[in-house]
C-alpha cells in the first residue's frame with residue numbers, strides 16, 4: 001500500500017520537510033545515503049517537531065503522533081514501493097538530481113508525483129531523463145522549512161497543471177502557504193523579488209546613501225512589518241494605483257537596474273570578505289554572534305506565524 005511521503009535527503013531541508021509531513025499526519029520516511037545521515041536527519045526532524053510544540057505551533061498530541069509517523073531508510077528502492085509522494089532534498093547538483101530523478105521515474109508508478117526542493121535549478125532540466133516529466137514539479141520550501149509557511153510550487157515545461165494543483169492542495173493540509181509558479185524561470189517567484197531588493201540594498205550601500213545597518217533597519221522596521229499581512233500589490237491597491245504609478249515614474253529612473261551583480265559586492269568577495277564565514281561582510285562578525293541572530297530570527301518567525309494563524313481564524 002502506498003501511504004508514505006518519502007523525503008529523499010535528510011539534511012537541513014529534508015529533516016524540516018519530513019517534520020512538517022509527519023505533523024500533517026502522514027507516514028513519513030527519510031531516506032539518505034547512510035545510517036549516520038538518516039540518524040542525524042531523524043534527530044533534527046524530532047527537534048523541529050519539539051520546537052514547534054514548545055512554541056505552541058502544534059499540540060503535544062500532534063507532536064507525539066508525528067514522532068510516531070517518522071521513520072528512516074537507506075534503501076531507496078524499498079522506500080519507493082511505499083510512497084504516494086516523493087520530495088527530493090539532496091545536494092544542489094544538476095547531474096546528481098537528474099540521475100536520482102531518472103531512477104525514481106523508473107521505480108515509481110506514473111501517478112506518483114516526484115517533487116524537488118531545488119533552490120536554483122530548473123525542474124525541466126532535473127526531469128530531462130524522465131519518461132514521465134509531467135509528474136515532476138519543484139516544491140521549494142524556504143529555510144527553516146519547519147517554520148516558514150511559503151512553498152513555491154514551480155511547474156516545469158512539461159509539468160501537468162492538475163498535478164501541480166494537487167501538490168498545492170496537499171501542502172495546504174501541511175499548514176503551508178503554497179504559491180503556484182507557472183513558468184520554470186531563474187529565481188522561481190520569491191527569489192526574483194528578493195534579488196531585486198538585494199540589488200537595490202547593495203547599490204544604496206555602494207553609493208554611500210546609507211549604511212548596511214540602516215538599509216536592513218529600513219526593511220526590517222519598515223516595510224517588513226506589514227509584509228506578513230500586506231504584500232506590495234495589496235499596498236498599491238490601498239494607496240491607489242494612480243499614486244503608485246506616479247511614485248514609480250519618479251523613483252524608478254533613479255534606482256538600480258543593473259543586469260549583473262554590483263561591483264561593490266564583487267570586490268568584497270574578491271578581497272575575501274564573505275560574511276559570517278570569514279568574519280566580515282557588510283557587518284563585522286568578529287563581534288557578533290550568528291547563532292544568537294538565528295535564534296532571534298526564528299523567534300520572530302514563530303510569533304509571526306502564530307499571529308497570522310490567529311488573524312486567519314478570526
Ligand SMILES: NC(=O)c1ccc[n+]([C@@H]2O[C@H](COP(=O)([O-])OP(=O)(O)OC[C@H]3O[C@@H](n4cnc5c(N)ncnc54)[C@H](O)[C@@H]3O)[C@@H](O)[C@H]2O)c1
Pocket residue numbers: 008009010011012013014031032033037088089090091092093096100117118119120140141142143
Ligand atoms: N539550505 C537552504 O537554505 C535551502 C533552502 C531551500 C532549498 N534548498 C535546497 O534543498 C536541497 C537540500 O539542501 P540542504 O541544505 O538540506 O542540503 P544538506 O547538505 O543539508 O542535505 C542534503 C542531504 O542529501 C543527502 N544526499 C545527497 N545525495 C543523495 C542521494 N543520492 N540519495 C539520498 N540522499 C542524498 C546528503 O547525504 C545530505 O544528508 C538542495 O537542493 C538545496 O538547494 C536549500
